[in-house]
Structure formats: C-alpha cells, structure tokens
Amino acid sequence: MQLTAPEAAPLRADAARNRARLLEAAARLVEEQGVARLTMEGVACAAAVGKGTVFRRFGDRTGLLMALLDHTEQRFQTAFISGPAPLGPGAPPLERLHAFGCHALRQTSEQLDLYLAAEPEVTRRFTSAPYRVRFMHVCMLLRQTGPGPDTDVELVAQTLMGYLDPALIGHLTRQRGMPSERLEAGWRDLVDRSVGPRPVV
Amino acid sequence: MQLTAPEAAPLRADAARNRARLLEAAARLVEEQGVARLTMEGVACAAAVGKGTVFRRFGDRTGLLMALLDHTEQRFQTAFISGPAPLGPGAPPLERLHAFGCHALRQTSEQLDLYLAAEPEVTRRFTSAPYRVRFMHVCMLLRQTGPGPDTDVELVAQTLMGYLDPALIGHLTRQRGMPSERLEAGWRDLVDRSVGPRPVV
DNA sequence: CCTTTAAGCGGACCTCGGTCCGTTTTGTTG
DNA sequence: CAACAAAACGGACCGAGGTCCGCTTAAAGG
Structure with missing residues (x-):
C-alpha cells in the first residue's frame, strides 16, 4: 500500500495492472463469500497471478485488506x-x-x-x-x-x-x-x- | 482455562498432571526465549506430551497464554x-x-x-x-x-x-x-x- | 533496435496453528 | 477383580500465511 510509503514510487506497468486485478478479485471474493473465507492464494488464483505477487504488492493479508478500505x-x-x-x-x-x-x-x-x-x-x-x-x-x-x-x-x-x-x-x-x-x-x-x-x- | 467455564469439572489425574507440566514448560520457554518464539509444538515437546493434549487443555494459543496470566x-x-x-x-x-x-x-x-x-x-x-x-x-x-x-x-x-x-x-x-x-x-x-x-x- | 538491469513474477517450500481419529488410561460400577 | 464408558492422549494430517530464489520482462540508455 502506498499509504505507508511517503514516497509513492510509480509501479511498473505490469505491476500496476496486477495490483488492480488483485484488488478487483479480492473485492469480488469478499463480496461473494465474506472476508473470513478470503485466502491469499485464493485471491492470487482468482486474479490469475502468482501468490508471491500478492505478498510483494501488499505485504501481508492485513495490507491487502487495508488496501480494500x-x-x-x-x-x-x-x-x-x-x-x-x-x-x-x-x-x-x-x-x-x-x-x-x-x-x-x-x-x-x-x-x-x-x-x-x-x-x-x-x-x-x-x-x-x-x-x-x-x-x-x-x-x-x-x-x-x-x-x-x-x-x-x-x-x-x-x-x-x-x-x-x-x-x-x-x-x-x-x-x-x-x-x-x-x-x-x-x-x-x-x-x-x-x-x-x-x-x- | 477454567476461567471461562463457570463449572470447573475436576480433571482426571493424568490430565491435571499434564496441565501443570504444560504450564511449567510454557512459563520456562517464555522466560528463556520470549513469548514470540513460543510454539504450541514446542511446549508440547518440552512437557513431553502430545500436541493434541495442549489444544485439548487450553483450546488455542491464546488460551494457553491467558492461563499463564x-x-x-x-x-x-x-x-x-x-x-x-x-x-x-x-x-x-x-x-x-x-x-x-x-x-x-x-x-x-x-x-x-x-x-x-x-x-x-x-x-x-x-x-x-x-x-x-x-x-x-x-x-x-x-x-x-x-x-x-x-x-x-x-x-x-x-x-x-x-x-x-x-x-x-x-x-x-x-x-x-x-x-x-x-x-x-x-x-x-x-x-x-x-x-x-x-x-x- | 540491442543491451542491460532492476523490478517484478511465480510457485515450491517452510512453519505453525488447529483438527481428527484410532489407541490408551482412568476410575467407577457390579 | 473384571468390565465398561468416558475422558484423555498423541501424532499424522491439513490449511493458510509468509519466504525464497531462479526466471521473466518492462523500460531506460546507447
């Protein structure tokens, strides 16, 4: 999340695209099955992205959820x-x-x-x-x-x-x-x- | 922990013994390496007891730590x-x-x-x-x-x-x-x- | 257009909390 | 003491978060 980073270094094109995909997928999954069932691997899979990418972008599960908010x-x-x-x-x-x-x-x-x-x-x-x-x-x-x-x-x-x-x-x-x-x-x-x-x- | 259970059903002899052992082991481990390094398996092992026993007695990690307090x-x-x-x-x-x-x-x-x-x-x-x-x-x-x-x-x-x-x-x-x-x-x-x-x- | 390089990627891997279930122990009853 | 039921045990197993590292690719410079 760029919220914690005072200097928001611009993301590379693919990174930005994946970030958007991940947030979209996460939001959809949360809406569909509730936040309790949200797993990092599930989000990665739904966004057609590797698991490591989710962690690289959001740090951890909390980071992803905070990004959603x-x-x-x-x-x-x-x-x-x-x-x-x-x-x-x-x-x-x-x-x-x-x-x-x-x-x-x-x-x-x-x-x-x-x-x-x-x-x-x-x-x-x-x-x-x-x-x-x-x-x-x-x-x-x-x-x-x-x-x-x-x-x-x-x-x-x-x-x-x-x-x-x-x-x-x-x-x-x-x-x-x-x-x-x-x-x-x-x-x-x-x-x-x-x-x-x-x-x- | 019997704190949450209003009626403290008396433990069987072996259960009581293991409970005491576990608390002692956990306290020792916490003192030695800090609470962050405390794992449930570690406690079980240090108390020469199965992992399932720890969970049966204390419910979860939080329960064990609350028992310590x-x-x-x-x-x-x-x-x-x-x-x-x-x-x-x-x-x-x-x-x-x-x-x-x-x-x-x-x-x-x-x-x-x-x-x-x-x-x-x-x-x-x-x-x-x-x-x-x-x-x-x-x-x-x-x-x-x-x-x-x-x-x-x-x-x-x-x-x-x-x-x-x-x-x-x-x-x-x-x-x-x-x-x-x-x-x-x-x-x-x-x-x-x-x-x-x-x-x- | 080619080279270079650093950011990004992916998924195997590890750890640890928590569950499950077949086996063992306790203690009670006849 | 024998039989039995309930409680306890233990460790294999599972799922999910988080890490690691070799491979890929965007984009900047010549």
Missing part, C-alpha cells in the same frame, strides 16, 4: 481535512469533533467485517497511516477547543480514538445489540467531557 | 473485589477507580509482552472472563459515584477500559516513550472527567 478511508480523510463543515473546516472544533466521530462510527458499522478483519497486529494498530491521520486530526481539534494547560491532549485523543475502535463498535452493536444512536450519543458525551478544563472533583 | 489476574481480582482499600471496598468509589486503573496499568506494564501476546482475537477481546470481571467492576464503581441520569454507564466504562488496553499501553510506553506517571495521571484525569454530571458545553 483505502478508497473509503481516503474519502473520509479529505472530507474532514478539506471538505464542507461541520466535518471539514468552518465549524467550531467541538462540532467538528462530534461530526468526526459520528461519521467514523457509521463508516465502520457499514463495513464492519472488513474493518475487523483489517485490524493490524497488536503492535501495529497505532502506527498504520490511516490511524495516525485520524489521531493527529483529533489532536488538532482538541487543541482548538482551548484545553486547560494541564490537559494531556495526546492521551485524551487516544481515549477518543479508542471509542472508535472497530472491535469495540462490533462488540457493542453485535454482541450487545446497541443501536447506533446510542453509540453516537455516547460519543458526543465523551467529547463534551473531554474538552474544557479538568473538573474539580 | 491467570495467577496474576486472579490476585488482581480478589484485590479489587475483597482486598484492602483503596483498591478494595472501604474507600470512596472515585478513589477506588483511581487505584484500579493505576494497578492495572502497572500490572500490564510489568508483563507487557505476555499481555500483548495473550490479546484474544478481535471478536473475543470483550468476552474473555477477565475482561468481563474488570468491566463489571468498573460499571459498579461508576454507579456508586452517583452519575447523572443521562450518563450511559456502560459506554463510559468501556471507554475507561479502552484506556487500559495492553496494545495502547504498549504503544504509549514503547513507541512513544511515555513514562508511567504520565499514563497514571492521564487515567486519573479520565476518571475525573467521566464521573459526575454531563458538562454543559
């Missing part, structure tokens, strides 16, 4: 970076935070299986490019709310991001059967509690 | 359920929450590799017995703080639990190099923000 994630990124308010700039930071979380919640719920399957290994959950972009954005919005000087913005941001973890969303909506409105209300509540000065208890 | 986890549980204040009953709920998180943070940091490796599959992170016990305890303490009627205790508790996720702790301490004091201060801040009525923004 790339479009969605890119759209989200441009929306909250440069799109219309309240997600994009123009609205007050608190509103933007509200909108950010609600959008993320919906987007994750819509493609939950894919987001769950694409969750990287424990040690990489916080270093993937999409995560970092989201995280830095939340940090920025938090700072714009004028937090008290004793507020640890990074830790608050991590807490907020934790609420948007696909694994948690899946648990709450599927195992616990919570409706999405409840999750969104919970998000707004969390945001409201997180901004502003520390409460004196 | 069982002692620690049990001690923690009895400490916050029936131990001395402020972790146990006797202290006000806010103090107990503070103590709970700080203890969890320390305990996780001390055996971080093991906790990371024992992290169950995405869909089971929230259903493991130790998690549920911790979660319900946090819920209880939150309710004892007299939350406002519009506070969603379960969601707040999940947020708090998210802060204690080993993956997050590992990221913050290892990749970001945050000292434990900062994490603990962040926990207390989060707790203080989480209790009490919703702020009016």
